Amino acid sequence: MVIATDATARRQGVQPGLPLAQARAMIPDLHVDAATPDRDDDALVHLVEWCLWLSPLVAIDPPDGVWIDTTGCDHLQGGEDAMLGKLAAQLQALGYTHRIALADTPGAASAQARFGRTPVCVVPSGAQRQALADLPIASLRLDTETREALNRLGLRTVGALQVAPRAPLVRRFGTTMITQLDRAFGAVSEPIRPLTPREAVQARETFVEPIGTAEAIATVIATLVPPVCAALLARGEGLRLADLICERVDGTVQAVRVGTAAPVRDIPHLTRLLGERIDSVEPGFGIEAMALIVIRRETLDVSQTVGTLVAPDGARSHGADLSCLIDRLRNRVGPDKVTTLHPHPSHLPERSQALLPVSGHAEENRQARDRPPYPRPVRLFSPPKPIQVINLLPDGAPRLFVWGTTRHRVRAADGPEQVHEEWWRAPSVYGRMREYWTAETESGERFWLFRRGDADVTHPGDRSWFLHGLM
Template structure:
């Protein structure tokens, strides 16, 4: 029997649950791989541990083919829920893993939407309720196959059909499992997530005889946990790149706080401050009974004493500032530009992490470059004498500007080794200044003579000063 099929096989007619002999008849040259449940489970666990380090501090297995991730408190670090899913699915695709993902208010709803709605991702609106689940098939409720079959015999085809019925008669006929799954999906009862953990994870825990909830009390014990964790890190010669604070509440839910560092850190005051800045995001409910602090990502840290010198200028350490900003607004909002070895202007610069090493050569110095490079060159209307003269006037964004001074052309050739279409592509760039003193960087697509070199249209690509 077919238990899984890729997109190509499904397009040819293969379906999960189909007899293998029938699938081989439908799909010519079908590649068949024997099911290895242990290998699949091991791969799912490895993927879960990767998610634990990179995405969220609360990740649990949802076998046989799923993971459940509590992204509360972590999605803003990735640019929001939609950006989180886009980044996550993009990384999985680059690794050769086909996946679908959904974000919803409950585990049950996310499970249903990821399998029956997401193509490949779906973000349910906050407080979506039952309506978003109503059109889905009965399997979306995670019911046993026999129970779903019995419900269909009685005329229940969708989740909405079941939700429209009184719960008591259904419980008498099918037992408590049906009601439990319905309540979990719509959020009437909680479904605690038991987060997975790596075997070599460095963590410290603090149980409480009486639950705590006051912010100042939480802050005090955060400081104590950081001291204990830094002692463990020092014994191993490590520094933390990512910390997860898990607060286990008395109602069996977990409040999580995640902070990241640009470089390995073992400074008690610095780590305590970063964690305490997030205390306002913790909802203690009726109280917190266990606090757990984990060093999710660690790296070797060589603590050496810096030697001051009157002859050498020491570079200021801005990693503390970077960490504070990144944990407040997310790593996508904090970056710097680095030069890339390319003559094409839009390819000659890349965004990198604020403290990441350089990825290319130095900035070009043979020709001045604008301080502001537009994301995409914008078309302009010009009056210019071909083939080599600069424009005498340009019209950009509906405003006509008369050119007083100009310098150029600077010819840029296409990168023919990357794409055949760039084999003969040419751009001629000019630096121009209008009658108000504004300076712009414009180019003509083509050499002004041969049509195969470009469209000979003009574009504005940057602004100086």
């Protein structure tokens, strides 16, 4: 029996379910590989675990699908279209042939992914009935006997089954078929059971009575964090990404994800990170179990600095960095929203630094804050402000300058520092340079001025002056 085919075989009429002898009769030189169901199942589990980068709620959709609950995750990837595009590109890079569908319900997404006309489909919210109407009844994940019986009755599409009287169908086929139809349309909820990564560091608590208050959830978090940190300590690792899974009494699951900029296993810090996300938990009719699962971890030294924002007063370290604050801000506003200035390979002041996401490593942040070898202003103007300057000699220091309507008399000036334009970026600036001066006025203010000119003294340029920054 043919289990799966590639595009070339399908174009020549070989479809899954066809007897192998008939397939060989159709294509004598057909290349056949023996099926390995165990290896396929293991590969599918690996793929589901890989999808955890996108959402904390991922599950297997047998026999060859993956369910991903992307609720609240699309904005982190730039929207639904950008999220699907990124997912498709990464799957293609891994060598997977894929079809992707995004819908309000797992049933509708599964139907469109397997039987839809396009490889990537987004079903508008609330439009499951219209989107599934033309799909075959096999898209409802019904057993073979039920599908064949419905085909004999002339009910070959979801739309035909939708308008058919329900009572006779229930008497003949039972409630399973109608339940699958209602699940696809969203009339009946279909919770997915998220997959827990193999060899994951985790802790789980079940409750005799469901909980739903913020205080109770905080108490459970304080119970889950210590064993997870102890397991990480035994492995010599720290947490980088973790999911707090809340299992509700109605069978649905809600996940809260937190990440850190650097490996962490500090109990007060992790407890506070998770506690700040309690307001995003919707307990519904109650939570009957909670689990803390470490999704990503990295090697961490035995010694770890306790952040001053969470450590007791007596235990605060003078060398503590801002890792705690960075993690809190990253989880609150997003990892890409917390940035710092990093050195950039350019000697032009406006290009010498770049805004990049801040790291949780104190050494990297310290290097990012290191000053250049020459004094630089705390504020740069973009673009530089044109000014009028009076100096005694053509190449001499400024003695007085006018910025806007204000005259500034210079008491002392330091310079010039010559900075050449980067001609490899634009050939038109070849030979141009700037002469920077630090000017202190009689009122004690310090300004960073430069004179624009050319390196060739025979063609000195326009020699115009600009105010570039405030010292």
